[in-house]
Amino acid sequence: xxxxxxxxxxxxxxxxxxxxxxxxxxxxxxxxxxxxxxxxxxxxxxxxxxxxxxxxxxxxxxxxxxxxxxxxxxxxxxxxxxxxxxxxxxxxxxxxxxxxxxxxxxxxxxxxxxxxxxxxxxxxxxxxxxxxxxxxxxxxxxxxxxxxxxxxxxxxxxxxxxxxxxxxxxxxxxxxxxxxxxxxxxxxxxxxxxxxxxxxxxxxxxxxxxxxxxxxxxxxxxxxxxxxxxxxxxxx
Amino acid sequence: xxxxxxxxxxxxxxxxxxxxxxxxxxxxxxxxxxxxxxxxxxxxxxxxxxxxxxxxxxxxxxxxxxxxxxxxxxxxxxxxxxxxxxxxxxxxxxxxxxxxxxxxxxxxxxxxxxxxxxxxxxxxxxxxxxxxxxxxxxxxxxxxxxxxxxxxxxxxxxxxxxxxxxxxxxxxxxxxxxxxxxxxxxxxxxxxxxxxxxxxxxxxxxxxxxxxxxxxxxxxxxxxxxxxxxxxxxxxxxxxxxxxxxxxxxxxxxxxxxxxxxxxxxxxxxxxxxxxxxxxxxxxxxxxxxxxxxxxxxxxx
Numbered sequence: 170x171x172x173x174x175x176x177x178x179x180x181x182x183x184x185x186x187x188x189x190x191x192x193x194x195x196x197x198x199x200x201x202x203x204x205x206x207x208x209x210x211x212x213x214x215x216x217x218x219x220x221x222x223x224x225x226x227x228x229x230x231x232x233x234x235x236x237x238x239x240x241x242x243x244x245x246x247x248x249x250x251x252x253x254x255x256x257x258x259x260x261x262x263x264x265x266x267x268x269x270x271x272x273x274x275x276x277x278x279x280x281x282x283x284x285x286x287x288x289x290x291x292x293x294x295x296x297x298x299x300x301x302x303x304x305x306x307x308x309x310x311x312x313x314x315x316x317x318x319x320x321x322x323x324x325x326x327x328x329x330x331x332x333x334x335x336x337x338x339x340x341x342x343x344x345x346x347x348x349x350x351x352x353x354x355x356x357x358x359x360x361x362x363x364x365x366x367x368x369x370x371x372x373x374x375x376x377x378x379x380x381x382x383x384x385x386x387x388x389x390x391x392x393x394x395x396x397x398x399x400x401x402x403x404x405x
Numbered sequence: 406x407x408x409x410x411x412x413x414x415x416x417x418x419x420x421x422x423x424x425x426x427x428x429x430x431x432x433x434x435x436x437x438x439x440x441x442x443x444x445x446x447x448x449x450x451x452x453x454x455x456x457x458x459x460x461x462x463x464x465x466x467x468x469x470x471x472x473x474x475x476x477x478x479x480x481x482x483x484x485x486x487x488x489x490x491x492x493x494x495x496x497x498x499x500x501x502x503x504x505x506x507x508x509x510x511x512x513x514x515x516x517x518x519x520x521x522x523x524x525x526x527x528x529x530x531x532x533x534x535x536x537x538x539x540x541x542x543x544x545x546x547x548x549x550x551x552x553x554x555x556x557x558x559x560x561x562x563x564x565x566x567x568x569x570x571x572x573x574x575x576x577x578x579x580x581x582x583x584x585x586x587x588x589x590x591x592x593x594x595x596x597x598x599x600x601x602x603x604x605x606x607x608x609x610x611x612x613x614x615x616x617x618x619x620x621x622x623x624x625x626x627x628x629x630x631x632x633x634x635x636x637x638x639x640x641x642x643x644x645x646x647x648x649x650x651x652x653x654x655x656x657x658x659x660x661x662x663x664x665x666x667x668x669x670x671x672x673x674x675x676x677x678x679x680x681x682x683x684x685x686x687x688x689x690x691x692x693x694x695x696x697x698x699x700x701x702x703x704x705x706x
Contacts (some may be wrong), residue, residue, distance in 0.1 A: 218591065242592035258585045261577075269581050272574055273593030321593065 170196045170231040170324050172217075172246070172357060177226030179209075179216050186212040188381035194374065196324075199358040201372035201389060203402055206307035209381040210361040211253055214327050217359065221244045230325065244273060249323035251253035253330050255310040257317065263294055266302050266313055270320025280320070287316040290346065309338035311332040312346075319350065325357045326350070332364045340364065343373050345396045365402040369393050377402065394404070406544050411671040412664070413548035419663020420559040421621065424614040425567070425640025426655035432479075433602030433649050434583035436487055441515040443611055444637030445515035446482070450475030451619055451626055452523055455530050464533040464620075465496060471616050472609040479608025480601050482511065487604075495613065518523030520628040526664060528627065532620035555617045558679035562613060566606070570652065579603060614640070635682075639666075642686045650695030658697070 172194045179187040187209040194200040202210050215221040217228060221238035228235050235243060240250070249270075257266050267287055271280040288295035292313040297305060302313055311331050319327060328347065332340040349372040351358050362368035369375050375392035377385040385398055392398050425443065432440040440446075447547045454471030458464060488505055523652040534554055535569035539544040581589040582599040589596050614636060619625075622632045647654025662685060669681045677684075689696065 220590070221589065232479045239596050240590045241492055242590065250591050252587065252591065256591070257589055258581055261580065265577055265580075268574075268577060268595075269588070269592045272578060272581075275574065277574075308518050317588075317592065 170230075170298075170357060172325055172359070173227075173229040174217070175227045175229070177213070177216065177228065178224045179212050179221060179319070180224050181212070181296055182185070185224075185380055187216065187223075187308065188360035190378070190381070190383055192376055192383060192386060194357055194359060197351070197355050197356050198373040199348065199356075199360060199371065200374040202359060202361045202367075202376045202378055203363075203368060204378035204384075205402075206363070207380075208378040211329055212381075213378070214250065214329050214361050218248060218327055241273070244321050244323075247324035248327065249318035249320075249321050249325070250327040251314045251318045251329060251331065252325055255307065255334060256314045256329075257302045257305075257310050259301070261302060263302055263305070263313055264298045266317050267294075267320050271322075273321070283320045283322070287320060290319075291316055295334035299357075306336050308343065311339075311343055315343075315346070315350075319354065323356065328358065328360045330361055330363060332362060332367060340367060341381060342370070347371060350366065357373070366393075369403075407545070407671065410547050411667050412553065413546070415664035415667030416660060417548070417552040417556050417621065417663070418667060419643075419660040420556050421617050421636070421658025421659070422639040422643045422662050423656045424559055424562070424610050424617075426659045427563070427652060428611040428614065428644035428657045429640055429644040430647070430649060430652055431603050431607035431610065433644070434579075435600040435607075436483065436491065436504070438487060438491075438504045438508065439649075440508045440607070441505065441637070441641075442511035442515060443607070443640065444615075444633050445512040446475060446478055446608055447611035447615035447618075447636060448500065448519060448626075448628065448630075448633050449478055449515050450608065451530070451615035452453050452519060452528070455523075455528050455626060457531055464531070466528075468613065468616055475608035475612030475615075476605040477608070480605040482634075483601050483604035486511065488600075516628045522624075524628065525626070529624050530616070530619050530626060531624055536620070545652050551620065552691050555621060559613070559617070562610070566610075566653070575602070586660070611640075632653040635679075638682055639663075642685050642689075644663070645686065646689050646697055651696075654696060661697075 174190045176184065176314060177187055183316065190213060204210055212221060216223050219238055223236060230248065267284050268280055271283050274280065283346045293309055294312055294316055297309065302310060305313065331343050340366065344367050346359065347358065350356060360368055367388045369392055372389040375389040376383060377398060385392060432438060438561060447522055452470045452599055453474035454467040457467035457470035486507060490504045490507055494500045532551045534550040534552040536549045538549045570580065578594045578599050582594055582596045586596050618632050618636050643658035644655050646661060647658030662682065666681050667686055671679050
């Protein structure tokens, strides 16, 4: 299923955070959105998942305009959002956080099977299944956040800076897992990242946001080779 | 014997405060509002219970009627009043306090309405069993079959509530929505409805507290009864002792408060009836402002 955004504009009060953004992510592809702080990456993602209302523009998912649909309903239509900064509920156990991801299905058997699936992807979560999630390491918490998102069996996964605050080795692991999930679950993925190089390496498509607008878009490998992108975002 | 008496009376009164504190905590966790109308809502529910006792003749039918009525009133208050206020006063200097002040106003409205409807009558609810104390070795205790029944009922209700919270999907939804509303929404939980449900549970718990507070006292009910003022104050203090965010804290806060009041009245002076709870509140606020069970740092803004 394809995600198409056309002329999307989003304001925070008087400030225009996302300005006339258009982009397309074809089904089964992983798109990386890179750009500096304040480029509008997080706002764009929050608008896609329904947490924020756009001022104008259209978001088409699976052929239907989803602007104005609440996040709790978008989950039911296959859109899962992992928020910035390890989006888990610290007071709940690992198991409860995972159960949360499938709670709207009201099918405990299915939820149990999905937990087994997540644990097979992230064995570390299995070892800590009954621990409160605020006892986990940063990397484990990010795994849990992604685990919660895939509990709902999404078709579109929105990831907001999964590498934030993690050690390089862990970042590499998380990125590899995201790539693997995209292939094995046939997901469409929108990955927002400050770690531009890491994200572009695993992505099919790259989109550079600057001051709320799309500056460059193309295949990820073309972006890595683009001298302007290299000097501005990849640092060499 | 005095000691045992004081202990048992304290625990019984404390269990009722615990219920009231639970209802304050449920509302606080759902919507981050301190609900000063909670005792007013309990009062109204108790009047529903009185109507049911009068018409149907059974306390055990009246109790669920009061709970249902209380749940309904609370749910409506949340849907009509609180939801709108929280949405419309999201910024500006009074944003944080507008819903709280509204609950104070609501308390006044409920009291005035109750006295218009039931004010002229002699409203009396008789408990299902005797409130005459047990006799052990020829000594008569103040602790009675009624107090025992109250204690057991409250414990059973708390057990059910904790099972619901810990073991069911609804409980998980209630906890997730309280701790991280955004993650709850992103997980597909309809947080608005969960909030209403939290209020409804609070209303039901408050109704039980109101019914028991009435029959545990002298059985009479009036809109400005001292019993209900005490219920509001004690429920609030017990909730604060417990950290305002914790259900277990609310239970222990209520019991601690009940015992403290009971012992102060017995061993220091019965003239301290209205002062003791406030002194205890001030002590808690000075020594541990986050409450005995509250997290050290604010969990989040």
